[in-house]
Amino acid sequence: MPKAGDKNAAKRAASREKILTAATALFARKGLAGTGVQEIADAADLSVGMLYRHFKTKEDIFGALAEKAIGDMKAFVAFLETEMPPADIIKIAAANVMELINRDDGYAQFQKLLYDVMSSVTSSMPHVMEEVWKAFRSFSDNIARLIERGQSDGSFREGCAKGMTTMFLAAMQGLPIFKLSMGDRYVSPSPQMLTALLLKDGR
Numbered sequence: 001m002p003k004a005g006d007k008n009a010a011k012r013a014a015s016r017e018k019i020l021t022a023a024t025a026l027f028a029r030k031g032l033a034g035t036g037v038q039e040i041a042d043a044a045d046l047s048v049g050m051l052y053r054h055f056k057t058k059e060d061i062f063g064a065l066a067e068k069a070i071g072d073m074k075a076f077v078a079f080l081e082t083e084m085p086p087a088d089i090i091k092i093a094a095a096n097v098m099e100l101i102n103r104d105d106g107y108a109q110f111q112k113l114l115y116d117v118m119s120s121v122t123s124s125m126p127h128v129m130e131e132v133w134k135a136f137r138s139f140s141d142n143i144a145r146l147i148e149r150g151q152s153d154g155s156f157r158e159g160c161a162k163g164m165t166t167m168f169l170a171a172m173q174g175l176p177i178f179k180l181s182m183g184d185r186y187v188s189p190s191p192q193m194l195t196a197l198l199l200k201d202g203r
Helices: 004-030 037-043 048-054 058-080 086-103 105-119 126-152 161-185 191-195
Strands: none
Touching: 004 037, 004 048, 004 058, 004 105, 037 048, 037 058, 058 086, 058 105, 058 126, 086 105, 086 126, 086 161, 086 191, 105 126, 105 161, 126 161, 161 191
16 A cells, blocks of 8 residues: 555645646647646646645746756657667657657647747756756757768768758647647648658668
8 A cells, every 4th residue: 555655745746747737738829938837726626825836936847857858868869879770760769759749739739838948049948948958959960960960870871961950849849839830730741751851771
């Protein structure tokens, strides 16, 4: 039988996740400045008091989301650095991203929020934006290195690895935003359509 402490920890974790999910959707739609704490609490079906038990400000919520983005990019980099053949790595990565995009709007909302942060000229949280950019640069550089490895073993198309990285990332990051914009009219490409941008065999 689970202990009382374990149950309370699970409830706290569930409440925190509800707050982050609700905030992601609101921040993606209205921006940080345009979103109120009460709105987040209402969307999470929690009281404002309960929200404040987890986060002191909406900026703290945003910071937690940025930390998640950084963690996701670092995990992806670790996967890119495995000894698996480059073609297999990019196929698995594309399939995983497409599965996340197609599952529900949560991933798309999170990616739109991340895009908005990174494309913002001014930010009320410059230190957070700088950390996100730092992680993204590492993420992008490692994809370029993966492409170079694939070109060396003959599985990837020839060309400028950094330019091909830009093209691939633009496709991967643009799809979530396009899905949110298109709604029910969105038609998902297959993972193979993404990898065809890079792989010689087009699959």
